[in-house]
Amino acid sequence: MSQPVFAPWDDPNEKPLIRFENVTKRFGDFVAIDDLSLSIYESEFFALLGPSGCGKTTMMRMLAGFENPSAGKIELAGKNIAGIPPNKRAVNMMFQSYALFPHLSVWENIAFGLKRGDMSKADIAARVEEMLKLTRLTKFAKRKPHQISGGQRQRVALARSLAKAPKLLLLDEPLGALDKKLRQDTQFELMDIQESTGTTFVIVTHDQEEAMTVASRVAVMDEGQIIQVATPGGIYEAPNSVYVADFIGDVNIISGTVKAAGENMYHLDWVANEAPLLAASERPFSDGQEAHLAIRPEKIAISTEKPTEMKNAVQGTVLDIAYLGNLSTYHVQLAGGQVIKAQTANTRRLSRRTITWEDKVWISWSATAGVLLER
Numbered sequence: 274m275s276q277p278v279f280a281p282w283d284d285p286n287e288k289p290l291i292r293f294e295n296v297t298k299r300f301g302d303f304v305a306i307d308d309l310s311l312s313i314y315e316s317e318f319f320a321l322l323g324p325s326g327c328g329k330t331t332m333m334r335m336l337a338g339f340e341n342p343s344a345g346k347i348e349l350a351g352k353n354i355a356g357i358p359p360n361k362r363a364v365n366m367m368f369q370s371y372a373l374f375p376h377l378s379v380w381e382n383i384a385f386g387l388k389r390g391d392m393s394k395a396d397i398a399a400r401v402e403e404m405l406k407l408t409r410l411t412k413f414a415k416r417k418p419h420q421i422s423g424g425q426r427q428r429v430a431l432a433r434s435l436a437k438a439p440k441l442l443l444l445d446e447p448l449g450a451l452d453k454k455l456r457q458d459t460q461f462e463l464m465d466i467q468e469s470t471g472t473t474f475v476i477v478t479h480d481q482e483e484a485m486t487v488a489s490r491v492a493v494m495d496e497g498q499i500i501q502v503a504t505p506g507g508i509y510e511a512p513n514s515v516y517v518a519d520f521i522g523d524v525n526i527i528s529g530t531v532k533a534a535g536e537n538m539y540h541l542d543w544v545a546n547e548a549p550l551l552a553a554s555e556r557p558f559s560d561g562q563e564a565h566l567a568i569r570p571e572k573i574a575i576s577t578e579k580p581t582e583m584k585n586a587v588q589g590t591v592l593d594i595a596y597l598g599n600l601s602t603y604h605v606q607l608a609g610g611q612v613i614k615a616q617t618a619n620t621r622r623l624s625r626r627t628i629t630w631e632d633k634v635w636i637s638w639s640a641t642a643g644v645l646l647e648r
Contacts, residue, residue: 279489280504281314288351290315290440290473291336296345298331298497305331307497308345315440318467318474320484322520323494329477331497333443336475337366350440363440369449371430373418380405380414383432390437404432407466424455428462435470444476448483460486481521485509493517509569514648518567523602525568525613531645532560539645541566544609551584554645568643570616575603575628576635583637589613591632603628605636 281287289312298306306328313319321329334340335347338359346353354362373382383404387397405411408428413421418429427447434442447463448456464487467474478484484491485505492502493516501513512518515526527550529543539558540549543566552566580586592612593604596619603615615636628634 279316281317282312282490287314289313289348290317290350291475292348293332294346294348296335296342296347298328298335298340299343305497306335306342309497309499310345311492311499311502313473313475315473316471317489318464318476318487320488320491321475321477321494322479322481322484322491324479324520327494328497329494330445333366333445333475333477336441337364337443338362364443365434365437365439365441366443366445367430367434367447369446371418371426373426373429373433375418378415378417379410379421379429382418382429383436386433386437400436404436407435407469408432408462423451424459427451427459431463431466435466435472438470439472441473441475444474446478447476448478448480456483457486463487485521493520511644512567512646515565515567515646516648518644518646523570523614523616525570525573527566527568527611527613527643529564529566530561531558531564533558538640539564541645544607544611547587547607547609550587551640552643552645553641556645556647558645558647562647565646565648566643567646568638570602570614571600571618572642573613573615573636573638575605575615575617576637577628577632579635580637584640585642586635586637587613588633588635591628591630591634594628594630603634605634 291313293309293311296306296309321332323329331340335342338357341355346355380401383401384397387400405414408431410425410428410432413425418426448459451459460483476487488505490502490504491508492499493508495516501508501517508517508521518524527543529541531539531541534540534551537553537555539552539554541552541564542549550566558564587607589605589607591603592606595602599619601617601619604612605615606612613636
């Protein structure tokens with residue numbers, strides 16, 4: 274039996290765990306969050322993604338209780354949480370610095386928050402053991418933070434944050450201090466832990482790859498506003514703007530004016546002396562409207578001969594080749610001066626390259642390969 278798809282945001286009867294309703298946050302004259310509304314559901318792994326200063330950490334701090342909104346309201350499980358102090362919320366926050374107590378062992382670090390409640394010693398011990406097992410730290414229980422690696426310290430901080438079984442765990446750039454390989458391994462560990470506890474995770478990150486890997490949904494932010502909220506696949510394949518397309522992964526943007534070319538089909542006039550490009554779009558455009566065609570490099574084919582089947586084929590010259598082991602990216606300059614990236618997978622061992630620098634080549638793609646955007 275196949276598992277039901279996890280998509281509570283598509284179910285009108287689902288009530289969100291967190292609701293931002295027309296939230297604005299000002300610091301003096303500076304508007305950090307601008308009339309923002311957002312729903313996050315139980316058991317989601319939700320990512321707030323954006324450049325530094327876009328407001329994502331301010332949102333996180335409002336959820337944690339370190340800041341209150343200047344206008345609008347934030348609800349957690351249906352209750353307005355404005356004015357509720359951080360220690361009285363069913364919310365825990367894990368900081369980038371991990372903030373572990375250096376003089377306490379791993380075991381004592383995890384137990385610290387539990388000892389301040391009214392749990393019995395036996396219950397505390399059982400809970401700490403459970404957290405050690407969950408984060409695979411059992412054999413490091415007696416060590417001090419300086420005696421374990423950065424990745425293990427990160428897991429201690431996670432175990433401590435989860436020990437009190439919060440409804441919501443906030444993670445502020447939690448993997449920022451780890452090197453790339455460890456970071457990737459830890460992303461999968463985080464996903465496993467989130468899935469096995471069912472806790473709602475909200476992660477703040479400026480790393481697109483991280484957000485795309487771990488999250489059930491991603492909110493792309495800019496200047497205090499949410500530009501788009503969607504699943505990682507939705508953000509990548511169907512961005513709603515040039516900003517989102519450009520922020521996530523590599524993309525080519527070709528701008529011009531459109532005119533209708535049949536049902537859900539448009540011609541894009543993009544440069545003088547070149548045939549218009551054909552693009553499919555379910556979003557309607559009017560004739561003469563300015564539009565931007567966003568196409569991912571992996572959706573563009575490159576060949577020495579002119580392809581006959583493809584709807585869009587343009588000739589250019591190879592300026593640059595980036596060999597990335599599994600992929601090669603070709604930078605092709607077109608007659609109008611625009612540089613387009615085309616990517617091919619290196620499925621065979623490196624034999625002699627058929628296409629090299631300065632070669633005249635054809636790049637081609639289908640009418641459905643790109644997304645036509647208004648802004």
